[in-house]
Amino acid sequence: MAVHYLEFERPIADIEAKIEELSKLSEAADPGAFDVEIEALRARAQEMRREAYSNLDAWQKTQVSRHPDRPHFVDYAQGLIDEFVELRGDRKFADDQAIMGGLGRFRGRPVVVMGNEKGRDTVTRVKHNFGYARPEGYRKAIRLMEMAERFNLPVISFVDTTAAYPGVASEERGVAEAIARSTEKSLMLGVPMVAVVTGEGGSGGALGIACGSRVLILEHAVYSVIPPEGANSILWRGARTPGEAAKALKITAQDLLGMKIVDRIIPEPPGGAHSDPDAALKAVGDAVEEELKALENLTPDEIRKQRAERFYAIGRAGLQ
Template sequence: MPTFLEFEKPIAELESKIEELRHLSDAGDINIAEEVGRLQAKADRLLRQTYGRLTPWQKTLVARHPERPHFSDYVQALMEDFTPLAGDRAFADDHAIVGGLGRFRDHSIVLIGHEKGQDTASRVAHNFGMARPEGYRKAQRLMELADRFRLPVITLVDTPGAYPGVDAEARGQAQAIARCIETCLRIRVPLVSAIIGEGGSGGAIALAAGNRVLMLEHAVYSVISPEGCASILWRSADQAKEAAEALKLTADDLLRLGVIDDVVPEPLGGAHRARAQTINALGDALEAALRELKEGDPATLRSRRREKFLEMGEGRLS
């Protein structure tokens, strides 16, 4: 059974009852198929109702679900012959950002993304997906490599934000992010980005300034986390729900505002309930975008990407 979120408690209770009844049925000759079917139908109906009216804060919780597919899951399912490349050639290798060369459905590409980790040890090792300057410099190096060899770039974004520690600031965090965004806008190869979980602040846009920006249905993408916004505006993180409403961080909001280009539907109950289905759906969307962009010439790809983001800066979005 999946890990249930706070707002899913009624669903959790029903599914727990279903599991108990199935266990009783397996243990003896009791036939309770009819009761199990009735409860399952009720649970499915409640799940559909709950996910049909998620609030922005609830979507934030779904986007942060620990069992959502992470970068490594997409690599394992979608990539062939993936060869990770390490280091920024200046300071160190940042494990919060992983990237390398490989084949994606017959396309030779460079794949870059945030990795949060799967358990406590790996989350610590990957710093919960919060990159330091060397992570963004590694991403910049890989994008420049892709540009040199005319390889399309796919980026998968899933980070609460760039690491805010003193050591990161001392090594030029802001400049590293800015240079990474600049590189996204400068390269002459197709760049497709996908927000697969959290898209937090400059730490996200450093990898998301693409020709096409896709977003999973229950992912979130914003200039700041709801808790951070609430702490600034209301001096209390307790107002995070209100902040989530104001930030317009859901996929539907961002599609309407023109910040992203397409929303990839998730299975009922979120990506964590059907990981393989989610990964394949995103793979199809990435492939479609890549095929379309590969027809463009390098100068046009770069100019259209720049124009897209410059239009946002000119206040044409409202």
């Protein structure tokens, strides 16, 4: 499988290319002849990766959040949810595969799970519309949340989208209204909801399924009102770079925790979640389990009150 290197990872890519070259020479000549050199290069590459990922700026984190090899919703569903049964359609218009969801068991606990799916190759990206959800995707999410409330099941959502789909047909079918109603349903749920921003949480497209009792975010994920490129184009008419826009927007997990927009940062493996998906899935699973346990004994009224206080605090924090 081809390795996707980001721009700031080019020095690491060069070293790993040398490792591959030496490995081939060793196989062709004398097995083990370059073991010492290869191990030294591997250690150097690992150290460079650890150093690079400990000092990422906002734009680099945005690039990492979009890395094609990061775990997607289908990976979280397969790795964390037993007996997963996908439920399709909004019972109004169609099935939108940019938002997937269904029923399953999370570490023995029955749950409703949903999330954005971008797809990984050309075929699946087209199938999932690159993660850009249409109105029926949010109406499907509402349907799932209503089911969760009816059967007293906690909700887990995995957020990873640049934005909702802005096409003409999407607007004609009321995408703004659908996002608003999905956001409203999230806020008014009488069951616990844990939202995890796993990649890029962009605009209202992310917010529609992210208003949980607890909002978690992976270490190198981002969460913003608009993507940096859009902010640069609309607010500054292209006068700044996306990197400058990303910094100004304060979209990193660390910024968001400081502003109390998210409740918890989930550490990623050295090199990002895409470097060790199994470790990333376990870290997410452990964090979600802890949050659900903390919420499980609350009554519906207490859950709604806790969620209201959580979101009211964001505005108050910004005025201090």
